[in-house]
Amino acid sequence: MNGPELAVHHPLSPLDPHEISKCAHLISTALPKNAELQFKTIMLAEPPKQILVPYLEKEHKGLPRQVIDRRAFATYYIRNTDRFHEAIVNLTSGHVERNVRLDPHIHGNLDAEEVLLVEKIVLEDESVKAEIAKLNLPAGTVVCADPWPYGSDGVNDSARMYQVLMYMRDPANPNEPDSNHYAFPLSISPVVDCVCYSVIHIDIMPTGRDFTSTPVTPYKPVPANEYLPRYQDGLRQDLKPLRVTQPEGASFTISQTDGAGHTLNWQKWWFRVGYNQREGMVLYDVRYSGRPLFYRVSLSDMNIPYADPRPPFHRKAVFDLGDAGAGAMANNLKLGCDCLGHIQYLSAFIPDSAGKPQLLENCVCVHEQDAGIGWKHTNYRTGKAAVTRSRELVLQSIITVSNYEYILAFIFNQAGEMTYEVRATGILSTQPISRDLDKSGVPFGTVVHPGVLAVHHQHIFSLRVDPMIDGHSNRLVYEEALPLPPDPNTNPFGNGYVSSKTIVAKSCGLDLDPDTNRVFKIENTNSLNPINNKNVAYKIQLPPFQKILSHPSSWNFKRSEFSDHNIYVTTHRDNELFAGGWYTPQSRGGTGVRSWAAREDDLTAPEADIVIWAQFGINHIPRIEDFPVMPCETLRVSFKPVNFFDKNPALDVPPSEQKFNQSTLVGGQGHHVQGSVVADQNCDCCFGQGRVHRL
């Protein structure tokens, strides 16, 4: 390739724009001249762990390191064909090292360009227009088409297709481009083929109580249900500003050493921030006080199966990462809107379908937040309190997948804890329901607006954690609390209970059990706590959830390989990154974490290298309060040290004191209670930093 010389990047830096271009160029040149390519993915092909682990150890020791060739992973179609390819390109040597056509039933992800193209195709299709005409819509009404991944049901579903959900803007206000069209779902659902890019079929969806689909009939007006502020019947006038300031700047430092990669340093944490179009944020080489914790952490996939058993709704089951991409769908975050406080933004690059790099501006925001009291103790004899506040570091992305939004965040604190947080918001996926059923409803959904049904669905997330707790010799264990049996000698009063540890010996899927207080921990097999001799560990604090409700014989179940257990544990293999497999659109199962765990690999062998897949989720039984846009529903998974340190690691956080916090009293003065005025706010009873001295 002619062009600027490539810089030598860190092996974990995401592809920079030149690398994306070079990858696309090298693949194009390797193919016949007339082949027009439609790129689906171009992202960093990470070096094998076997090479990278010693590299990173040398890096941390400041030793000289070998150069590791930069490689890109790419997928693409020969445009307007079903020929789907996967390639590995060595960007350093300029060679396409692997370039294979995949099996015809393996399909690439959707992308923004294609989604907009499919909408256009549908809206211009004569047969679709004929169905719309039956609605007898007011002149000027604007119809919208949201293309969805087709799903799998084993019925003529080999070709790559889109199932298109149709809506319209409020016919009474058709010029509002941001009208909430989800309040006006139509029963017309075209299917678009992705080779000829044309409508091959139109489903008319059932809107009654049974499987029958009624022919499209003229539209009867219903009110709109807009989420835009300007359509509300007045906004709250009594909310006063609340501002977060950091007059001395942020406590974190982000270094952009090379390329598109960053390292982040904050309160004893150090890690590398990567980004790709599929997973969005990926954290590498996470360390605390220099001690290794996580080799690689990312959201691996998410599955959303819907509850309506009636065709074509039965195929509504999407993988928001595998089908669409958390990285590709990230919002451009705005200081004015999405973030409060003192913020730093990161950006990234993904390819367009021609292989040209596109800037994803401000796709990650980084900031600190106050999380209330960190720890406190008051000596009741002296009345003196020692108290700290908990400061957190947040790395956040917000993704829009058609109607829904997810706010995805890694959160670190000063007590050595890492949390992954998901907030679900956005708009429910809706479908039409007969107005006759507004009051009686159907058992698999909730009427959220006249004539509008929001079907029950599950959000099942899989967080992939490749641990290195104090090094790479890690195992998975779980601890349970078990009552001692009543016994005159060992438990005479029946109160006794003990904790019991089980070592997980083979790769498998495992479940939480609140009734035994089952807690999963990642332990180092060699490293022992110097005080109590226990294996140093991090526990996984994971909320239980209802596993996938689709029947084990269903395609939904087979495809969603991570949806049936709270925890999967596998042995590490470099190419096993995504819990639902590499290619989820219209997938068939058999590739993903359930299949990998089924190898029953020995996890107790000295050289065993484990990967943990932590699942969590919501069974979303919609409330009317979730429409027209839902208040955030929050899920958190935390990783907390257990006998990893030798005491509370946040003990050296400076005490919380007024000189630092500069809080204010409402009304600017003490609060009066009958017969008394609260004394001044001098803090004689706390241990402020001002009075701290080393003995």
Added chain:
Amino acid sequence: MNGPELAVHHPLSPLDPHEISKCAHLISTALPKNAELQFKTIMLAEPPKQILVPYLEKEHKGLPRQVIDRRAFATYYIRNTDRFHEAIVNLTSGHVERNVRLDPHIHGNLDAEEVLLVEKIVLEDESVKAEIAKLNLPAGTVVCADPWPYGSDGVNDSARMYQVLMYMRDPANPNEPDSNHYAFPLSISPVVDCVCYSVIHIDIMPTGRDFTSTPVTPYKPVPANEYLPRYQDGLRQDLKPLRVTQPEGASFTISQTDGAGHTLNWQKWWFRVGYNQREGMVLYDVRYSGRPLFYRVSLSDMNIPYADPRPPFHRKAVFDLGDAGAGAMANNLKLGCDCLGHIQYLSAFIPDSAGKPQLLENCVCVHEQDAGIGWKHTNYRTGKAAVTRSRELVLQSIITVSNYEYILAFIFNQAGEMTYEVRATGILSTQPISRDLDKSGVPFGTVVHPGVLAVHHQHIFSLRVDPMIDGHSNRLVYEEALPLPPDPNTNPFGNGYVSSKTIVAKSCGLDLDPDTNRVFKIENTNSLNPINNKNVAYKIQLPPFQKILSHPSSWNFKRSEFSDHNIYVTTHRDNELFAGGWYTPQSRGGTGVRSWAAREDDLTAPEADIVIWAQFGINHIPRIEDFPVMPCETLRVSFKPVNFFDKNPALDVPPSEQKFNQSTLVGGQGHHVQGSVVADQNCDCCFGQGRVHRL
């Protein structure tokens, strides 16, 4: 009583200082002159619900109300006897309406005066001194004694007693009054009788692996483990200030209409804040947009049974509210230390043992906090986003119960949600363990410091909720998600599932089931959602926990009447306020929510009035990281509207915009990425309030 005329207070206002004095005075005068009284409780006796409900309705309608007599509930001992009394005093008429001696096995709560007295008694006792002498401590070593509620085991445990846990300050630094003595536990445990106030017995505790207690032997030095900042090996130097300001003041208004009571108004919420020595904060008459939601909400009790089966540890099982009192143990909150932002404090009064009112200064803080994004949707076609932030209102108390701290908070948001949050922090209760066992440990505890064992224990909380969801005709239901069986006609592809509702017909205890996504809801039996006809409801979002591990035959289990189910539902009776019964010290069970539920009252009768008891907790298997003071562990129970409103109630929250938030960029400028600079931060793609206009 001679003194100032009593003001006419709202029936739900806590007792003011004059009322506390008047109550004590009236009881004293009703008794023989030479009887010296030791008051344990003086608090508001709330009017019967039958009278109060119509009163509150008239209040909200602005109609004239009858005067309701003010009454106090009091308990007291004839000092230096076991004669324990319960009284109701009519403060309006000046009559003692009820004054009965309770059964001898019923005991009053501990109080701060008595706890300090018992410590003094123990430290001056010659037999205790003789045991301490065996430790051969360095001259000047300071020994401390923490009196604990004695507990129940049915073995000579009828008299009221304290079990005293003994510690010492670091012998190498004995002049530090805030030394962490929990790092130096002693095996000497005196028992103090509360009639003669003397040591009646000394337990020498087992420190080995079995039930044998070893005689006290000379102390061998171990290092200290202090939590005070000044003893740390340097504090973090790189944490920059983070400040929260509200330049235009708070968005809430607190009115102190009369006495010690307050009403609070914020973002469509309105409620009355009460306070008593047992429960601390009590919220009454909670409404949103004027619609009734909760008649009364408070933390009802908390039980902490420990796992060590060996006497005398088997009796370690405390009720922090019933035995000690969340109100009485509240910290004096400091603007400089405990709270960040723009804060208002409330104070309260409790009696001392002579019946004199004592000011509990700043025992509640009230402030707003930012809780991240409230809701967001981005239109992927236009790229335009609508986004709000979630503002929360927090009412917080922090209580110190000997070694432990609990941060207790009611949190309200703009989406009609109320959350009760508990953060557990403070210092683990410790006991000595033989240094020989530092490395091998025992299965019922964790060695957290050389020679120091922190035993496993459960924290089980019971939140009492007397609901009035859209009025008083409420019922408890639970909803589950059930898979449809595969069937060619009704579920041909196996994905279908439905929600199923069960009405709870009789008072009982019930459990969560994550595997069926069981969600408890409080429904109004008459009020239906205008859009979808569903009963308006609030759901209870409750984390599962391991129920009490003590055997059902044990005293621990029998006494802890709320510890064995996630939910209890009972019919309302005015005197059933505390889940473990009114008198928990050395209690025997048989009074509390399990017993009340066992009535199997009909909950479906039209006049049925339900009360919900929501349990949650932690099985605390100590980590070494929880010592010498533990990082907060957080639990949350939320009440969220389900088909109560007709759309997202936070839809009218003003959009999040820079003019209001005034966020700042790290470095004060855009962040550079290779080949690109992030554009300016003008927010063209969001719907800011500045551009909002009504159509």
